[in-house]
Amino acid sequence: MSVLESKIPEGPLKDKWTKHKNDINLVNPANKRNIDVIVIGTGLAGGSAAATLAELGYNVKTFCYQDSPRRAHSIAAQGGINASKNYQGDGDSDYRLFYDTVKGGDYRSREANVYRLAEVSGNIIDQCVAQGVPFAREYGGLLDNRSFGGVLVSRTFYAKGQTGQQLLLGAYSAMNRQINRGKIQSFNRHEMMDLVLVDGKARGIIARNMVTGEIERHSAHAVVLASGGYGNVFFLSTNAMGSNVMAAWRAHRRGAYFANPCYTQIHPTCIPVSGEHQSKLTLMSESLRNDGRIWVPKKKEDAIAIREGKKKPTELSEEERDYYLERRYPSFGNLVPRDVASRAAKERCDAGFGVNKTGQAVFLDFASAIKRYGKEAAFSAGHKNPSEAEIIKLGKEVVESKYGNLFQMYEKITDQNPYETPMMIFPAVHYTMGGLWVDYNLQTTIPGCYAAGEANFSDHGANRLGASALMQGLADGYFVLPYTIGDYLSKDIKTGKIPTDSPEFDAAEKDVKDRISKLLSASGKHSVDSYHKKLGKIMWDKCGMARNEQGLKEALEEIKALREDFWANVKVTGTGEGKNAELEKAGRVADFLELGELFAKDALHRNESCGGHFREEYQTEEGEALRDDENFKYVAAWEYKGNPRDAQLHKEELDFKNIELKTRSYK
Numbered sequence: 001m002s003v004l005e006s007k008i009p010e011g012p013l014k015d016k017w018t019k020h021k022n023d024i025n026l027v028n029p030a031n032k033r034n035i036d037v038i039v040i041g042t043g044l045a046g047g048s049a050a051a052t053l054a055e056l057g058y059n060v061k062t063f064c065y066q067d068s069p070r071r072a073h074s075i076a077a078q079g080g081i082n083a084s085k086n087y088q089g090d091g092d093s094d095y096r097l098f099y100d101t102v103k104g105g106d107y108r109s110r111e112a113n114v115y116r117l118a119e120v121s122g123n124i125i126d127q128c129v130a131q132g133v134p135f136a137r138e139y140g141g142l143l144d145n146r147s148f149g150g151v152l153v154s155r156t157f158y159a160k161g162q163t164g165q166q167l168l169l170g171a172y173s174a175m176n177r178q179i180n181r182g183k184i185q186s187f188n189r190h191e192m193m194d195l196v197l198v199d200g201k202a203r204g205i206i207a208r209n210m211v212t213g214e215i216e217r218h219s220a221h222a223v224v225l226a227s228g229g230y231g232n233v234f235f236l237s238t239n240a241m242g243s244n245v246m247a248a249w250r251a252h253r254r255g256a257y258f259a260n261p262c263y264t265q266i267h268p269t270c271i272p273v274s275g276e277h278q279s280k281l282t283l284m285s286e287s288l289r290n291d292g293r294i295w296v297p298k299k300k301e302d303a304i305a306i307r308e309g310k311k312k313p314t315e316l317s318e319e320e321r322d323y324y325l326e327r328r329y330p331s332f333g334n335l336v337p338r339d340v341a342s343r344a345a346k347e348r349c350d351a352g353f354g355v356n357k358t359g360q361a362v363f364l365d366f367a368s369a370i371k372r373y374g375k376e377a378a379f380s381a382g383h384k385n386p387s388e389a390e391i392i393k394l395g396k397e398v399v400e401s402k403y404g405n406l407f408q409m410y411e412k413i414t415d416q417n418p419y420e421t422p423m424m425i426f427p428a429v430h431y432t433m434g435g436l437w438v439d440y441n442l443q444t445t446i447p448g449c450y451a452a453g454e455a456n457f458s459d460h461g462a463n464r465l466g467a468s469a470l471m472q473g474l475a476d477g478y479f480v481l482p483y484t485i486g487d488y489l490s491k492d493i494k495t496g497k498i499p500t501d502s503p504e505f506d507a508a509e510k511d512v513k514d515r516i517s518k519l520l521s522a523s524g525k526h527s528v529d530s531y532h533k534k535l536g537k538i539m540w541d542k543c544g545m546a547r548n549e550q551g552l553k554e555a556l557e558e559i560k561a562l563r564e565d566f567w568a569n570v571k572v573t574g575t576g577e578g579k580n581a582e583l584e585k586a587g588r589v590a591d592f593l594e595l596g597e598l599f600a601k602d603a604l605h606r607n608e609s610c611g612g613h614f615r616e617e618y619q620t621e622e623g624e625a626l627r628d629d630e631n632f633k634y635v636a637a638w639e640y641k642g643n644p645r646d647a648q649l650h651k652e653e654l655d656f657k658n659i660e661l662k663t664r665s666y667k
Contacts, residue, residue, distance in 0.1 A: 004257075004637055004652040007439045008112045013658050014094075017116045020440070021483055025490035032057030035489050036220040036498070038205055040192045040247045042069030044164070044171055044470055045453025046226030048477025051174035054183035056482060058489075061185045061218055062175070063192055063207055065242055065584075070172045073228055073240040074473065077164025078285035078406065080146065080156035081128075081470040083121040088145050092153040094118045101468060102659050104150040104337050105433070105461020106611035106627065108263070110635070111658055112440060113458045120479040121471055125157055127478055131170035134159050146290050148466035150337035150666070156467040161285050161406040167470055171477070190216070191584065192247045193512040195223060195254045195449065198504045202251075202449035206505075206512045210584060213577040215512055217505050219498035221489055222448045224481065225251060226473075229432035229454040231264065233592045233599065234544070235536025237429035238270060238283040244588035245595050248436050248455050256444040257637035257650060259437035259457035261595065262603035265464055265612045266545050267430035268341035271413055272361040281428040282413055284364070285406055286466040289334045291369035291399065292423070294341070295321045296353040296362050303353045313355065313363055313422050324348055332666040339463045339612045339625075340666060342427035346545050347623060349426070356424050365422035370395035427545060431469060433460040433612065434602075437637040437652070441484035442476060445637075450485060452476035457635065462611025516576045519586045524571035528585045531566045535559065535589070535596055543600055548616040552604040556597060556645060563593040597644035605649070608632045629661055 009020040027035065035058050039050040042064040054060045066072060084097035097118035102109055125143070129135065135157050136144040145154040159166040178184040187207065193215070194206040204219035230245035231237040252258045269289065271282045297303045298320055305311035325344055326333045336344075345362050348354070355361050374395025378386035386394075396419050400407065407418050414424070436444050436451040438458050443450050453473035460468065499505075538558050542551035566589070574580040609618040609625035610632075618626040635652040 004437065004635070004650050005439070006110060006652055007441060008110070009440070013111065013115050014119075016112050017119055024484065024487035027486045027490050027493060029057050031493040033059070034496075035059065035492060036061070037222050037224060037485070038063070038218060038220040039224045039226060040205070041072065041226035041228060041453075041455070042175070043072035043074035043226065043228060043453065044167055044473035045455070045477045046224070047072065047168065047171035047175050048474050049224055049226060049452055049481050050184055051171060051178055052478055052482045053485070054178035054181070055174075057183075060178070060183060061187060061220065063187045063190045063205070065189065065191045065210060067188055069175060069186065069188070070168060072168060073243050074168045074470070075165045076238075076240065076283070077167075077470055078161040078283065079148065079287035080158035080163050080467040081124065081167065081474070082148070082155050082465070082467045083125045083157060083471065084118055084155055085122050085125060087143060088154045090153045092155050094121075096153065097121060097155065099659060100151045101459070101465060102461065103664055104465040105463050106625065106664050107461065107629070107633075107656065107659070107661055108260075108610050108635075108654065109459060109461030110652075110654060111656060115658075116480065117459050117472060117475050120475050123479055124471065124474045128167060128170050128474075131173060133166045133170045136160065146287055147335060148286055149289060149335045149341065150332070150465045151335070152332070156287070158287065161287070161403060164470060167474065171474070192227070193250065193587070194508045195251045195446070196505055196508045197254055197446065198498070198502060201447045203498045204500065204505065206508050208512070211579055213575070213580065215509055217500040217509060219500045219505075221492045221495060221498060222450065222485060224450045224452060224485070225436065225455050226452040226477070227455050229435065230261075230592070230595055231429045231432050233535065233596050234429040234539045235532050236273065236278065236281050236540070238267060238281050241280055244591065246588055246591050248451070249591040249595055251436060251444065251446065251449055253640050254446060255640070256446045256449060256451075257437040257639050258434070258598065259635050259637040260434035260462075260602065261599040261638070262543070262606060262613050263433035263462045263611065264429060265338055265431040265433060266342040266427045268338055268345055268427050269364060269425045270428035270430070271410065272356055272424055272426040273358070282409070283428070283430060284410060284423065284425060285403075286338065288364060288403060288406065288423075289341075291402070292334065292364040292366050293323055293368055294325050294334050294345070294362055294364055294425075295323045296348050296355060298322045300352050303355055306355050307357055307359060313365075322348075322353070329666045336666045337463055337465060338430075339614070342545060343614060343623070345425075345427055361424040361426045363422035364425045366399055366418065367422070370399055370419070373398035429540075429544070431464050433457065433462060433464055437635065441487060442481055443484070443488065448488060450481060452481055462613055515587070516583065518567070519570070519572050519583065519590070520576060522570045522572065523568060525569040526571060528570060528572065528582055528589050531562060531570060532585070532589045532592065534562055535593060538562070539596055539599070543596075543603055546614050546616050547603050549604065552600050555600040556604070559593060559597045559600065560645070563597070566590065566593055594644050598638060598647055601645055601647065602636055602638065606632055606636065625664070627663070633661075
C-alpha cells in the first residue's frame with residue numbers, strides 16, 4: 001500500500017487555484033496546433049472539454065457510442081445546476097457552497113478540489129447564458145434560483161425540468177463550431193475498447209466502429225475520459241440503458257487506480273419499480289422536493305388500505321399523515337440530502353408503511369403547494385376572497401409553470417394525475433461518486449490520461465448534493481482541464497505525431513480482438529441481459545441502500561461465480577463484423593461483473609457508514625450514518641492486479657484544515 005500524492009498547491013485555500021494557474025506550464029498557440037487530444041464521451045464534461053480544448057487550438061477527436069453528442073446521458077438531468085452567485089441575497093458564497101458540498105459528501109472529499117469547484121461555479125452560469133441557455137427568470141428578468149437538498153440557500157439555476165438538455169445543447173453548439181472549423185473530428189457510434197500506453201504514457205485508444213464492426217486505432221498526446229458513471233452495474237437505475245463503465249474500467253486495467261467504487265448514490269425521488277420485466281427506472285427531479293411534501297400514513301391499517309385500493313391518499317386528513325422528513329429533520333425538512341431522504345423512505349417502508357402494491361413507495365404531495373401558490377396568485381390579482389376552486393386553479397397554473405414537464409412525464413408513465421393525487425416515489429440507484437482516481441490536475445495515475453465529470457471521484461465524497469453533477473461536469477470541462485492539461489502537454493511540443501503502427505498499438509488491438517472472439521465463442525446458453533439482471537439483484541440486495549459484512553462477503557463469492565458462468569455460458573448472437581447490439585452489451589456486462597466484485601470489496605473493507613455507503617453495523621441509535629474518522633478518513637484507490645478481489649489498496653489521506661470535522665446533522 002502506498003500513500004497517493006494529489007499535487008495540491010500550497011497556500012491558503014482561496015488562493016490555491018489562482019496560484020496553480022500562475023505556476024503551471026503553458027503551450028503557446030502555435031504549438032497547440034501540433035498536439036492531439038482524444039476525448040471519450042460527449043456529455044457535459046466531455047463536450048465542454050472538447051469544445052474548449054479545440055477553441056484553444058488543440059486538435060481534438062471525440063468519441064461517443066450515441067448517434068450524436070447531443071444524446072449523451074447529461075440530457076436526462078432535470079432539476080438544475082448549482083452556482084454560488086447569491087442572486088437571492090440569502091447568504092450564499094463560494095465558501096458556503098464549498099462547505100455544503102464537503103458536508104453533503106459526509107467529509108470524504110478533497111477540500112482543494114471542492115473549493116475550486118465552488119470558485120468557478122459562477123463562471124459556468126455566465127458561459128451558459130452567453131451560449132443562450134434559457135434559464136428560468138424572475139419577473140424582473142434576473143435569473144431565478146431554487147433550493148435543493150442539503151442546503152439552506154437557493155443556488156440552483158434551472159430551465160424548467162430540462163436543465164441537462166439545455167446545458168448539453170449549449171456545449172453541443174460550442175462543439176459544432178469547432179467541428180465546422182475542422183478542430184474537432186467527431187466519431188459517433190464508436191466505443192472505446194482499450195487504452196494504449198507507450199512508454200507508460202496514454203497515447204491513444206482502440207475503438208470499435210459500432211456500425212461496421214471495424215476495430216480502429218487512434219493516437220493522441222493525451223486522452224480525456226469523460227464517459228460518465230457506473231450506476232448500471234445495478235441493472236435497474238436511472239441511467240440510460242447504454243451507460244457503462246467500459247472506458248474507465250479499461251483504463252483501470254491498464255493501470256489507472258479506481259477510487260471509492262462503493263460510494264454510489266441512491267436517489268430518493270424515483271418512480272417505483274413496477275414489475276419483473278422492467279429495464280430501467282425513471283427519475284423525478286429533486287427540485288420537486290422544494291414544493292412537494294413527503295409522507296406516509298401514520299397508521300399501518302391506512303397504509304394497508306391504500307395498498308389494497310380500499311382507500312385513496314386524498315381521503316387521509318393532515319392528522320392522519322406522517323410527514324416523516326419534517327418530523328425527523330425540522331431544520332431541513334423535505335430538503336435533506338439524498339442519502340438521508342432515501343434511508344428514511346426505506347425505513348418507513350420496511351416498517352410496513354409503504355403505499356403502493358409492493359409496499360415500496362411513499363407519497364410526494366403537492367396539495368399544500370397548490371393552495372399556497374393559488375392564494376398568492378389570487379392576492380396578486382386583487383382577489384382578496386377567492387373561492388377554493390379559484391385557489392386550486394391558480395395554484396395548479398403556478399406549479400405547472402415550474403414543473404409542468406415533470407408532471408406530464410409522471411402521468412404518462414404511471415397513468416396518474418399528480419395534480420389530483422400524490423405522486424408515489426421510492427429510492428433508486430442514480431449517480432456514482434466513485435470513479436477513476438485523479439490528482440488536482442484531473443490526471444489519473446497513468447500519465448497523459450485524464451478523467452472529468454462523473455468518470456472521476458474527486459468532488460462529491462460519499463454523497464453528491466443535488467444539482468452538483470452538472471456543475472462539476474462543466475467546471476471540469478470549461479474551466480479546469482483546459483488549464484491543467486497544458487502543464488502535461490507542454491512537454492510534448494517536440495514529440496510529433498504519435499504513430500499507430502507501433503508494437504503497443506498492435507498488442508492492444510490483439511487484446512481487443514481476442515476478447516471479442518472469446519465473447520462470441522462462449523458455449524451459449526443464457527442471454528447477456530439475464531446475467532446483467534442477476535448481477536443487479538446481487539448488487540441491490542447486498543450492496544445497495546444498506547450493507548453488512550455477511551452480505552458483502554456473499555456478494556463477493558456470488559459475483560465471482562456469476563462472472564465465471566458468464567464467460568462459459570453467455571450466448572452472444574451475430575458476429576463481430578457489423579452492427580451487433582448484443583456484442584456491445586456483452587462487453588459492458590463483462591466489465592460490470594469485474595467492477596461489481598471490486599465494489600463489494602471496497603464496501604467490505606470500509607468499516608464505517610458515510611453518505612451513500614451505509615453499513616448496518618455502523619449506525620447511531622437514531623439510525624444515522626456513523627463515520628470512523630480515525631481509521632477511514634481517506635480515499636480508497638484500488639490498483640488492478642488481474643482479479644478484482646486481489647486489487648491493491650492505496651490511500652490518499654484527507655486533510656481538513658478549513659472545515660471542522662464533525663458529525664453530519666440536518667436536524
